Amino acid sequence: CKRLKLRCDRRTPCGSCVKRETVSRCTYSAAASEKIDVQSVHNATVSQMNLIVALYRARSASRRSRWTS
Numbered sequence: 001c002k003r004l005k006l007r008c009d010r011r012t013p014c015g016s017c018v019k020r021e022t023v024s025r026c027t028y029s030a031a032a033s034e035k036i037d038v039q040s041v042h043n044a045t046v047s048q049m050n051l052i053v054a055l056y057r058a059r060s061a062s063r064r065s066r067w068t069s
Helices: 015-020 036-069
Strands: none
Touching: none
């Protein structure tokens, strides 16, 4: 499916392979079947958002100090 850029329904075998009669070639890589650690993605997102807020505040403070000097 990936090589032919077809949408995969994640069944075994997938609907596309059944329709094309290529069931014997319907395989999934190990990476595709791994679960995503939602908590680590959330933590990384929160960390990045905190960094953005800190940079924005530092930029705002820098601009204010230029106008008051």
